[in-house]
Amino acid sequence: MSTQIPAELLYAPTHEWLRNAAGVATVGITDHAQHELTDIVFVELPKVGRVLAAGESCAVVESVKSASDIYCPAAGEVVEVNPSLAENPALVNNDPYGAGWFFKMRLAAGAASSLLDAAGYSKAIGSGSKA
Amino acid sequence: MTLQRTPLYDWHAAHGGQLIDFGGWELPVKYSGIIEEHLAVRRAAGLFDISHMGEVWVSGPAAARFLNGVLTNDLARLDVGMAQYTILCNTQGGTVDDLYAYRIGEETFFLIINAARIDADMAWLESQLDQFADRRQVSLKNLSGEYAALALQGPATAGFVDSLLPGQGLIAGLKPSALRKNGVEAYAVGTDKVFVARTGYTGEDGFEFVSPATHIADIWEAALRAGQSSGIKPCGLGARDTLRLESCYPLYGHELDEQTSPIEAGLGAFVKCEKGPFVGAAPLAAQKAGGLQRKSVAFQLTGKAPPPRMGCELFIPGESQLLANVSSGTMSPTLGAGIGLACLPLAQAHAGQPLELIVRQTRYPALVVPKPFYRRPTP
Known part of the structure; x- marks a missing residue:
């Protein structure tokens, strides 16, 4: 099954995506990640106002298992x-x-510069699908 | 440690099974998704590889007498061609294993035991047999390495199960669909025998096949073909766990262990203290007569909450003293709510008792509810 990796987004190797719009970014998890998890039954989100470092644990997704x-x-x-x-x-x-986005954040200066593009993420997960 | 593989391993790997380590066995936790597989079993049919389970052949003129002295249920009431859920206890009344005993003949029994308990069960049975006066009239053989098993479960299964094995049953001449609940038959496949019991671990109608390992892949494929028009799905251990939890069936290592008695686990109906002497009878009778300190109950989360997991802490609302740890928990696909089992002090072990479950430092309200969470509709 081919996985969706939209070309306009940025990606972390830990399977989160980021859509940057004028310094405010929307964050969610990738199609590949949701497919691996399946049956998501609970999502715990960070509180508004929380300041997060890159790579910091910020949410929890619970599947049945x-x-x-x-x-x-x-x-x-x-x-x-x-x-x-x-x-x-x-x-x-x-x-x-889309509707399954997690949170929006005001990015620190230059914060998204080390993220992968769609091709890089596709390579990271060994996916044959096109970006 | 190298993981053990069942004869169906290649099939699982080739058909999208997500393989995990389950007690040393490499088995699929799911194929399409736990909820989808769970609902397939509740609505139509599902197929599970349970080849990891152990099989012990017990035979001989004194086999029934020996087994009735080590198992808690009453084997004297078990007719040939029937299966009985029963418990193997230690002298303190703690649980060595829970199992199904098939009566294949007057002097022949097949015990279906938990994979993780094969060594413990054999050691315990052999030590008990050593102390049994007529031990020369009992043969005890661990056939776990030679047998494989699958479970065909769901309301549609009786409609196509008869096509999986040719011929009439060797015990009572029955087709599988003619078996009563807990009935057992044997069928000839070449020079071997395949056993079919109308039993399961899902709360639905269904059948369990116990077969020499060489035939299990053929039966598996035949079941998928025969059930295709009913919407059969191969199911993993994830759905097996959610299905058994909704039905409040215990899982060894969660609700049962060597320190927990079947009475505490809520299995008193399978402990027949009046049948005569058996291992653990005295402490179990004392618990039945009012000496019980704690009991396994079912609880349900009352609002939006993460699923309870084994080990999560339970409290009386507002109190800071730990009441109990969750023994099993999940999100119930049928109820759409978090459900679980826990062994509570007797004072709190009643339906209606409010509880709080802690997950990641947050308290979520829960309620003790009657068992089971799910009972299949009566036709």
Whole structure:
């Protein structure tokens, strides 16, 4: 099964994506990650106002079988979290790059510079699919 | 340590099974997804590789008498062609294993035991046999390495199970679909015998096949073909766990261990203290007569919460003293809520008792509820 890796996003090797829009970035987990987890039944999000370092554990995704840490792809401050995930965590499975977003953050200067592009992430997960 | 593989390993690997280490066995936790597989079993049919389970052949003129002295259920009430859920206890009444005993003949029994307990069970049975006066009239053989098994479970399975094995049953001449609940038959495959029991670990109607390892892949493939029009799905250990938890069936190492009695685990119905002497009878009878300190109960999260996991702490609401640890927990696909089992002090072990579950420093409200979480609709 081919996995979706949108070309316009940036990626962390730990399977988070980041969409940067004028210094405020939306963060979520990749299609590959949601497919590996399957059956997401609970998402614990960071509090608004929390300042996160790149690579810091910032959220938890629970599938039926296990809990997985989600790592912040870049440094910054949380400014908004997705309120829909409390009621409907399966949005992460159904629409990982859209309605299943996790939180928005104001990026620290130059914070996203070390992230992978779609081709780099595709290579990292050994995916044959095109970006 | 090298993981052990079942005869179906290649099939699992080739069909998208996500393989994990389960007690030293490399087995699929899921194929398409735990919830999808769970619902397939509740609504139609699912197929599980349970080849890791152990098999012990016990035969001889004194086999029934020996076994009835080490198992808690009453084997004297077990007719030929029937299976019985029963417990192997130590002298303190703690649980060595929980198992199914098939009565294949008057003097022939097949014990289906937990994979992780094969060595412990054999050591315990052999030590008990050494002390048994008529030990020369009992043969005890561990056949776990030669046998494989699968579970075909779900409301649709009786409709196609008869096509998997040719011929009439060798015990009572029955087709599998004619078996009663807990009935057992044997079928000839070449020069071998394959056993089929109308038993399971899911709370649904279904059948378990115990076969010499060489035939299991053929039966597996035949089941998938025969069940295709019913929507059968291969299922992993993940769905096996959610299905058994909704039905409140215990899992050894979670609800049962050598320090926990079947009475504490809520299995008193399978402990027949009046049947005559057996290992653990005295402490078990004392627990039944009012000496019970704690009991396994079912609880459910009452709001949005992460699924409870084994080891999570439970409290009386607002209190800081630990009440108990969760023995098993999951998100129930049927209820859409977090559910679990825990062994509580007797004062709190009743439906309606409010609890708090701690996950990552947050307290979530829960409630002790009647067992089971799920009971299949009566036709």
